[in-house]
Each structure stands twice: as structure tokens, then as C-alpha cells.
Amino acid sequence: MEMLKMLKIDAMKEEAKPTVTESKTNTTRFYRKAVKPAKPLTPSRRSLRISGRDPQGIELPPRPPTPEERPLKLGTETVQSANTGLSEPGEISESLADIAGRVTEQGRSGDGPCGSYAAALTDLALDTLAKVTPLRIASMAFSPLRQKHVLAAGDKRGVLGLWDVSRGGLGVHNLSAHTGLIAGVSFSPADGARCFTSSYDGLCRALDLERQQFDQVYAPPDSQPDLFLNHHTHRDENILLLGRSDGRLVQRDLRTPDSTSLRLSDRGGLRYLNVHPSREHCLAVVERPNTVSLWDLRRVKGPRSALQRVTLPRTCASAIISRHSGDRLVVPCADDFIRIYDGVNRGALDASQTIRHNNQTGRWLTTFKPTWLPDSDELFVVGSMLQPRRVEVYDISGHVHHLLMGADLLTVCSTVAFHPSERAIAAANSSGKVHLFR
Template sequence: MKALSSKAESGLLKLSSEAYPQSTKLEHRSTSDSGPLGADVHSSDEDSAPGLDDFSTLSPYERKRLKNIRENANFFASLQLSESAARLRGMIKKRQPPESKRKRPKKKESEIGCRRSMRLLKVEPLGISSPSAEPALEEEGIPLLPPGPLEMIPENQDDSSELLKASLKTWAEMSRMSNEKTKKGLSSVKSYKAYLSGMVVSEATVRKVTKGAISSVAIHPSEVRTLVAAGAKSGQIGLWDLSQQGEDEDGVYAFCPHSQPVSCLYFSPSNPAHLLSLSYDGTLRCGDFSSAVFEEVYRNETNSLSSFDFLADDASTLLVGHWDGHLSLVDRRTPGTSYEQFFNSSLGKIRTVHVHPVSRQYFITAGLRDIHIYDVRCLNSRRSQPLLSPTGHSKSIASAYFSPVTGNRVVTTCADCKLRVFDSSSISSQIPLLTTIRHNTITGRWLTRFQAVWDPKQEDCFIVGSMAHPRRVEVFHETGETVYSLLGECLVSVCSLSAMHPTRYILAGGNSSGRVHVFMHQESL
């Protein structure tokens, strides 16, 4: 009897261990401690089970607990969990098909791990050219114009041959500028300010002259008529005769002698009927009002041109600056193609070139962050050493110009929001810094950069555009004091570039939409 009950107990414990492993361990420990307490669990049925007298020592709780264990074991045995678990284990052990591994693309060596500001890295964006950045000689889709003279044919006039001929004849017969009036004594700042206060801008003195942004401005030195020339970034040159009043298009002629921005524009000092223009496309042309032709003065198909100035008073020789730092001395007196001498400066780039008004053997250049003064007699084809190299500019320089009468001052425009005035009265030694003027020169990407220029009539005052509201053109004294601010209701945009008439109180300012704003006395219209 004891052998049978031990066998039954082992079978019952085995079933219960499969169902409740943790509880089975506990129960097994309990039964082993109690000895024969659980021997007849399988054969007993509460009080009526046979052989119960042998377990009379069990409490009701123990008997009920053993009954629950037996019932649970029977229930889980009916579920056949062991067979289901065996089948699942067999399914898991079956070999699964290998996964198709995708080949990951190899990481490019030039790929940057994280995004970084190209502006802070001082790297130009790929495929995007900034309007203020240095140009390429021949951009994609902008072919160079053919060499040789180009006929003056306005793009904005259809049937204007007779009107254009009459205008060209009038411009050619304009009286030349009298240098005597300019060489007289300078006006006092008080009287100069009074003259400026009488200059106003009106709807009649605002006109769209070119298609694109204006990159250079010049005023004809005539005493009787007002003729303004504007060079555009599209390569256009617009001429506006304010003496022709009428419809909106009257008095405006737009020509296209260049294929890229016109960065420099001057009327010839010896013959104002000649308008000389320099462009990024590597050409320098002369618009002759008498022959109605844009003659080609100089051409360089390998280097892009940035600026030029007249080396001689009679405009027979020119000094041309290149974007890559080279210089060219062009002699217009040679028949046919102009004679050229090629020099290399000590600058990596040249933005502006300006010749001293008195000692014309000296000239000043504005580079990236330096201004250099050279002696033209000491230029070298390999590397020319400057006479002086004033320092102090922390960012790129937009321009550097001598004062117009004596050349004793130099004004520079820098991207560090400062205008600087230097003392250039003694070039042989040093040119010390006299004045530093805080002025916002951050025009952004789509506006032409400011260039502070001297008033040809006033040796000690210069003009510069402004970002202030309301929009204005500022006039500063060399000491840094603001002399006057030219503004008006019709001036609602930024005039980046300005030019002053050499003898009359007329100022022309150009903006980045091709409009010219002219400040003048009402009686001058």
C-alpha cells in the first residue's frame, strides 16, 4: 500500500511540476518535510476517500490544498501543454531561409559629418555666385561681345533714330567743364551746407534708367544741361538727359556695349563727349557722341577687369586694375590696338584704382583688406612693391580715393562698418589715420556695396549711401561730422552709389533696381 501511494505521489508531483514549477518546488519541500503526509493524495477524496484514517493528522487546510494541487494538475494535463511546447520547439528549430542582405552604399570620403556654415568657413557656395563676389571672365550662358566698335543703338527706343541723332549732337556740342571754378578757394562748411539744403528730389528727377542694379554712376560736366550716365550689372549703360521733359521714356536711352557688370564709368576730362566704361567682361570701351559708336579701347580675354583711372590729364593713358591683382598701362595714342604694359601688384585682388590728382605718378589701390600706394615709375612685371601700405582694416575694402583737388586726404570704405580718412599730404613717409567714422556698410547680398566718394567742389567733404530710415544720402566732413543728409519723400530705396557734379550742386544716386535719383535745385531743371 505504501509503495503504490508513493508511486502515485511521484506521478502527481510530476504533473504539478509541469504546470506550476515554482509552487511544485515549494510543495515538494513541504511533503518531504512532513514524510507520509502526502502519500495517499492521489487515492484520497476528501473525507470519504479510503485510507483516510492514515492521514487523520492532516488539518482541513492541508487536505484542501492537496486537493487543489491534484485538480490543477489534471486540468493542465488535459490541455496537453507539454505536447504543444514540444511542437513549438520543433518549429523553431527548423532552418529558416537566409535573409537577403542589402549592400550599404560606401560613405564618400568627401562627405561632411555635420552641417556647418559656409559663411563661417569662408567658402563660396557651390554653383551660386554672389552679386558682390569677384566675377569670372566668361560665365556660362553669357558670351562675350565681338571685338571692335559697336554702334550706338538704344534698346528701349524703337523709332528714335532722329531723336537719338539730335540728342547725340546736343551732347557732343556741350561746353567743356571749366577747371578754373573748381580750382578756386573752397567754400566754408557753413555756406556749403546752405547750398546742400537747397537740393531736393522730386518725381521729375527720379527715373528708371537701366534694367538691372546700378553698379556705376557718372555726371556730365556740362554747365547748361544735366546728363547722367549709369552702368548696370547687366552690362547696360543708361543715359538720362534731364533737360528733355515729356513722357516717362523721353530722355532715357539704354545701350548694351558690355555683357557683364559695368563697374567703372567716367566722362573724359579732356573731351566730355567721350564716355569711357569698364566691364567685368574684360573690355574697356569709349562711347563717342560725335560718331555714335562705342569704340573698343582695351580688351583682355584672360583676366577680368575691375577698375580704371586716367593716368594723364588729357586721358591719353589709362591705368587698369584686374580682379586677380594685375595692372595694365594702356596708351590710347598708338594707332589701331592700344599699347599695353602688364604689371603685377602686391595685392591678391584689386577692387578700385585711383590716380593722385596732382602728383599723377602716384596711385592708390584697394584690395581685400589692404590699401597700397604705388609709384607708376617703379612698377615691375613680376612683383611691384608699394611705397606705403596703411593698415587697420579688419574686413574687405570696397574703395579708396584721393581727395579731388590736392590729394592730401584718402577716404576708404570698409565692410567693418567704418569709414576712414587718412592724411596723404606726405606720401614719401607715412599716411596716418585721421578719422574713423562709424557707418553701416552692410548692404547685404542683393545691394551694390557702398563707396564713399569726394565732392569735386569741396576738398574736405565726401558722400556715401546710407541704410538708415528714412532713406538718405549722407555728406560727411573729413573730421567725421555729418554735414548734411539728403532725403525726401521720393527717395524710398537705398542709393548705394552716388556722383556729384564737378561745378554745380547736382547729385545723382543709383539703386539696385536701376533707378536714378537726382538731387538738385529747382531752378536747375
């Protein structure tokens, strides 16, 4: 330190400092914002749909009531009171009278398919199409009439559409049959004089074509009003089988007002029913959510008395027995596979083939339900998500045997139905349109 003082280091530091210090100035600059010109005031836009008008500004008709707002259709109802208003009352009466007259003339349909479906696939072409129901079609069936194609389709709001194909779009009549989704549609196996419908509203009704009225076939007990029907099928011409949401199978004898029920499942409702074509006691059932079971209706003693149960990885929508020999079962699954089982006649299901197929229809489309050709155990038909739109015919080895396509087939057709006595295939989409191949 003494040495530093002698060298006068501190004095030198002071001399090195600047004598004048620069003051800091505020360099912040302020800019005046440009004033945007005011926009002319225009009236705010309003949705025509919300205001109850169509794109041309014309006032729309009143909104139809939702299923929760509509009263349950109990008892008997005439066709005229069930008319949705899209057809004239006289047209409906005339059309149903014509169909009923044909039923009386032909009697039983009984001879089976006219010719071979498998041999005629290459000759089938998209013949006509029509909008049969207002909304998404969930079920569909052909009348067994020969020489006159009559189709019935049920949509998600309970509307039953009847289509006389020979009259084109003019032959469509809509009837408000239920207040919920129509899960099953079928014609009576005896003569086709009645059209049966089962619905999520819990009712099963029959449209009598001769008397032109809906008859109540089944209604849930008063103590369980929340029960609904998932599907129905015919055991024979007199006994109707109904699948309930509580896991019970209802057997309704059409000759008496009584019905009996059998508990088949403790896990969930019965989603789909299919009876063997020649053994009326053999029944295939889809139990919610992902179980397929095989039953002998002569020996049902509870949920554990099934001949066999098969559990799938994800949910399945149907299980359909082949209509020729009845030995095969086709089951679609939400894991994007279609499974084929053998051994139905033996009462044991053996997995024989797994076919990869896109089954992701989503919430807005009806799920795929593969259907066997009426005269074949080798070929089945299913809708497709692929472009261009098509209906696919597969063989049991998993190969595409044939494609049903057409210039007017522009949407996914989920529901397929075969005419029981003539070569005609109907494919329905989720906007209510039906495409007819013949």
C-alpha cells in the same frame, strides 16, 4: 517545512484561488472612416512668368541673352546697332548730337565746381528721378557740361544708360555697350566728348558723342581671354589706367594704339583705382580682397615697390582720395566701419578716424563707395541702410553733417556721383533708378 505541512498552508492557497477564470476579450473597436465628398476637378495653375506672359496674359518679348550667350563686342560699333530697342533711333541721334554740340561750344570745363558744395548742402533737394538702366547700377558719372546735366550709368548686364536730365524720363537712352557688368564709367577730362566704360567682359570702350559710335580702347590678349577689368581711371587727359583681374595695371595712351602693363599685385586683381587730383603719379589701389596700397607710378618695379600697404579685416570696395588737397583717403570695409587715413601727400597712410557704418548691402545691392565732396577734405557722402531711406554726409570726426532725403527716395542708394562743375548730386539704387538732388 514540516511545520508548514502540518498547518496545511498549500491547501489553503488552493482554496483561495477563484474557481472560474474570466476569459480575455478583444476590446479593439473598428470605426468606419467618413467619406469626403469629391472636389470638383479644376485645371492646375501655371506660372504666367514661366509660360512667357505678363499678369494680363499678354505674351512677353523674347528673353534677352545672358552675358555667356552674347558675343563679345570687339571693334567699332555704331550707336544705332547698340540700341536696346527702348528708344527710337532718331531720338538717340538727336540727343547725342545736342550733347556733342554743347561740348563743342563750351570746350574745356576747367573752372572747377560752381560755388561750394559744403555751403549748398542745405539748399539741395530731391528734384527729379528717372529709371536710367534696366537693372542694378554699378557705376555712374556726370558729364562736365555746364547748364546741361547729362548722366551716364552702367548696369550689371552691360547696358549703358544716358540721361539728359532736362528732358526728364524722355531723355533716357539705353545702349548695349558690353556683355558683362560695367564696373567703371567716366567722361574724358579734356572736354567730356567721350564716355569711357570698363567691364567684366574684359573690354574698355569709348562712346564718341560726335561720331555716335563706340570705339574699342582696350581688349584682353588673345592668350588670356578670361581676364576682366574691375575699374578704370584717368591719369591725365591722354593716359587711361585700367585695373585687371590678374593684378596688372594697364596704361593705355589714347594717342597711340599701344598699351603697357605693370604688375602691382600677386595676391589678386586690382578692384579699384583712384588718382590724386593734383599729383598724377600718385595712385590709390584696392587689391583683392582686403588690401589698400599707395603707389608712385614713376617708381613701379613690381608688387613690392608700393609706398605702403594696409590690410583690412574684411573686404573693401573702394579707396578714394579727397579731391581738394588730396591728403586724405576714405575706405569702406565689410566689417561695418569706414576708415579715414591721412598722409597721402607724404606717401604714408596714417589711420586718423574709424566710423561705424552698416555696410552689409548683401548680394543684391551695389556695395557702398564713400565719395568726398569735390571742394572739401572734411565731408564725404555715402549711402545708408537705415529707414527712412537717405544719403548721409559725414564729417571726418564721424558725425552726420547732413542728410539728403525726399518723399520719393524709398530705396537704398548705393552709388553717388557729383557734377564736376555745378552743384548737383546723383544717387542711384539697385533697380536702375537715379535720384537727382540740386
